[in-house]
Amino acid sequence: MNASTATKPFLRALGGEALPRPPIWLMRQAGRYLPEYRELRATAPSFLDFCYNPTHAAEVTLQPIRRFGFDAAILFSDILVVPDALGQKVSFETGEGPRLDPISGPDDFARLRQSLDMTRLAPVLDTIRLVKSALPAETALIGFCGAPWTVATYMIAGRGTPDQAPARLFAYRQRDLFETLMARLVDASADYLTAQLRAGVDAVQIFDSWAGVLPIVEYERWCVRPIQEIVAKVRAAIPAAKIIAFPRGGGAQLLEVAALPGIAAIGLDTSVDPAWAARALPKGLPAQGNLDPLALLAGGAALDAAVDRILEAFSGRPHIFNLGHGILPPTPIEHVERLLKRVRG
Amino acid sequence: MNASTATKPFLRALGGEALPRPPIWLMRQAGRYLPEYRELRATAPSFLDFCYNPTHAAEVTLQPIRRFGFDAAILFSDILVVPDALGQKVSFETGEGPRLDPISGPDDFARLRQSLDMTRLAPVLDTIRLVKSALPAETALIGFCGAPWTVATYMIAGRGTPDQAPARLFAYRQRDLFETLMARLVDASADYLTAQLRAGVDAVQIFDSWAGVLPIVEYERWCVRPIQEIVAKVRAAIPAAKIIAFPRGGGAQLLEVAALPGIAAIGLDTSVDPAWAARALPKGLPAQGNLDPLALLAGGAALDAAVDRILEAFSGRPHIFNLGHGILPPTPIEHVERLLKRVRG
Numbered sequence A, B: 001m002n003a004s005t006a007t008k009p010f011l012r013a014l015g016g017e018a019l020p021r022p023p024i025w026l027m028r029q030a031g032r033y034l035p036e037y038r039e040l041r042a043t044a045p046s047f048l049d050f051c052y053n054p055t056h057a058a059e060v061t062l063q064p065i066r067r068f069g070f071d072a073a074i075l076f077s078d079i080l081v082v083p084d085a086l087g088q089k090v091s092f093e094t095g096e097g098p099r100l101d102p103i104s105g106p107d108d109f110a111r112l113r114q115s116l117d118m119t120r121l122a123p124v125l126d127t128i129r130l131v132k133s134a135l136p137a138e139t140a141l142i143g144f145c146g147a148p149w150t151v152a153t154y155m156i157a158g159r160g161t162p163d164q165a166p167a168r169l170f171a172y173r174q175r176d177l178f179e180t181l182m183a184r185l186v187d188a189s190a191d192y193l194t195a196q197l198r199a200g201v202d203a204v205q206i207f208d209s210w211a212g213v214l215p216i217v218e219y220e221r222w223c224v225r226p227i228q229e230i231v232a233k234v235r236a237a238i239p240a241a242k243i244i245a246f247p248r249g250g251g252a253q254l255l256e257v258a259a260l261p262g263i264a265a266i267g268l269d270t271s272v273d274p275a276w277a278a279r280a281l282p283k284g285l286p287a288q289g290n291l292d293p294l295a296l297l298a299g300g301a302a303l304d305a306a307v308d309r310i311l312e313a314f315s316g317r318p319h320i321f322n323l324g325h326g327i328l329p330p331t332p333i334e335h336v337e338r339l340l341k342r343v344r345g
Helices: A009-014 A035-041 A047-051 A054-068 A081-085 A106-110 A118-134 A148-157 A165-173 A175-199 A216-237 A251-258 A274-280 A293-298 A300-314 A333-344 B009-014 B035-041 B047-051 B054-068 B081-085 B106-110 B118-134 B148-157 B165-173 B175-199 B216-237 B251-258 B274-280 B293-298 B300-314 B333-344
Strands: A072-074 A090-093 A097-100 A140-146 A203-208 A243-247 A265-267 A287-291 A319-323 B072-074 B090-093 B097-100 B140-146 B203-208 B243-247 B265-267 B287-291 B319-323
Touching: A009 A140, A009 A203, A009 A319, A035 A054, A047 A054, A047 A081, A047 A090, A054 A072, A054 A118, A054 A333, A081 A090, A081 A118, A081 A148, A081 A175, A097 A148, A106 A175, A118 A140, A118 A175, A140 A148, A140 A175, A148 A165, A148 A175, A148 A203, A148 A216, A165 A175, A165 A216, A165 B293, A165 B300, A175 A203, A175 A216, A203 A216, A216 A243, A216 A251, A216 B274, A243 A251, A251 A265, A251 B251, A274 A287, A274 A300, A274 B216, A287 A293, A287 A300, A293 A300, A293 A333, A293 B165, A300 A319, A300 A333, A300 B165, B009 B140, B009 B203, B009 B319, B035 B054, B047 B054, B047 B081, B047 B090, B054 B072, B054 B118, B054 B333, B081 B090, B081 B118, B081 B148, B081 B175, B097 B148, B106 B175, B118 B140, B118 B175, B140 B148, B140 B175, B148 B165, B148 B175, B148 B203, B148 B216, B165 B175, B165 B216, B175 B203, B175 B216, B203 B216, B216 B243, B216 B251, B243 B251, B251 B265, B274 B287, B274 B300, B287 B293, B287 B300, B293 B300, B293 B333, B300 B319, B300 B333
Parallel strands: A072 A140, A140 A203, A203 A243, A243 A265, A265 A287, A287 A319, B072 B140, B140 B203, B203 B243, B243 B265, B265 B287, B287 B319
Antiparallel strands: A090 A097, B090 B097
16 A cells, blocks of 8 residues: 555445445446536447547546545446447347347347457546546545446347346246356356456446345345455455445345455445444444435435434444435435535534 | 134134144235126226225125135225325226326315314225125234325325335435324224224235335334334224234344234245245244245145145144235136145145
8 A cells, every 4th residue: 555545535435434435436326417417428429439439438528526625536438338348239228228139048148148248348447547637635536347237138038127026037037057057157257357457447346236136045145155256356466455245125134145255345325324334233343334326316304314313323334425225316416416515524 | 812713723823823724814905816806897887986995895805715715804995095085096907007186295284184084984994894794703803004104105106106205205305204104004003904904804915005114214214113103093992903014025124023012923034935935933923924926836746835835834823825926816726625625634
């Protein structure tokens, strides 16, 4: 750890320090609630091209840092660049979300690459270098990927689904093939995170956005174990790698993820009681979260009360303030300013 | 308790007996996966008219009993008959789900009735009497209502929503009005369940299908407390009333509902680990659930393994076998037969 790293509040909290005021960043802080984001986004016809354009992606990564001075920037990208770099056809329909050529059986699976096409992902690493050179010394940079289960739900359904039923059914019916797909995603995710860390991100986060739909046995098999394998692989390549796991919707089962060796911090979703988490999480493990994005959208006294409850619960523990889910596009800028003021005191 | 009641396995389990083989029924067992249901449903143009037609509603309530011999029938109806009987406009669009004139402020709320229009609900009570007279002596009849939070999400959004954001935002922004709406729904739900019990159902279930989106403070306020109030009111009218609470998606917080005085049983959703539940639930409290409907749809070895895990976990405890969520329309009949055989041994 060098001097500049040690002064970044985000990394101090991630290293286990209980700061008087927690560092703060927000999931989807680079995004549609910002007018400057919407303006730049309107210049690019395709969302995936926008993600793969280092100038654009770096600019929108930096926008919320300039406006709000968050303690960490998060790389602007999408979890579906991994299937894209594995050779699956991925596109984004305006107002409709992602569309992929679904994997429904062995033939579709056989068309995937064995490993990531790193040429395809080169612009992401260029974005990291661009952001890194422009960030204030006190601001950390976070990379990320989707967890294998969450990415697989899109690869199998070919789109977002309300309950991820296609992937869950696939896992019941074609168990061996599903295992093989998950193993492929574990390797690809580990390679991708390792590349991001080598390109200069200070930490990475694994988003398991759809972990919450998994019954317990499947949760252990498709959420906990793949995350554990990714962490082991990344840390075999980079022993000091800082990895935040975010098993959204896992309820009390998030403790299984929190107990994984090598995890730097655990992300808490909106539904987790911060007071319970402060008691139940391993001592010294930093917690990240978990303001309800709807409380931020609502603003006023409801926002203040929700913020205070979280600050109080994690007082005296290592804590990174965040939302429990991504910021909502209609959120007023003034509510974010009010949040920052409340957290920073 | 008379002799015929005592012989119903469902009521014995609900009374706290650990039977060698649990009684079984399935949520949405009267519904679209049955060809005889689809045939009768096709004769009625409107879903709400179908619910309010005692001959039709009684017939489809009985269909799964005739075909499978489940241990309990559940009244065929819909949770939105409560807003309907409170004077809110409710309709169902084919393939689209429910549509209501949304309640967005005090003026909309003021148009609601103070209490249920029981004339509107008379056909539901007629249905109960018809079913009751036709059911085998060993088969119980279950009535139900939606929990206030779940019903309110539809009343406010005017439709089903993926994350119930409109109601959550309403509760943050118009807190007093939301409290008043919830109090209205508590009273209406208690009156409705009491009427169903007086018409002859053996037990009632309160479905809080959307409890899972509530952060902890809101969970206590909008899920646990209203259910507690309903239970108290119904049992004040009918001291022996048997009430099953089903707070779906509550995770470990379901223990708060399970601890409510006067609850006869707790419904477990798909995500709950049965082994954890068997350890964590109050001793002697019957558990109902919690097979993954996708495991039932998948069939085969995945189904058998999931069934066995549940049977084993609740062995020696009072248990009512069920799904963790409603049966899915594409579920093959043979899979239900396989399930019954496995549960009954």
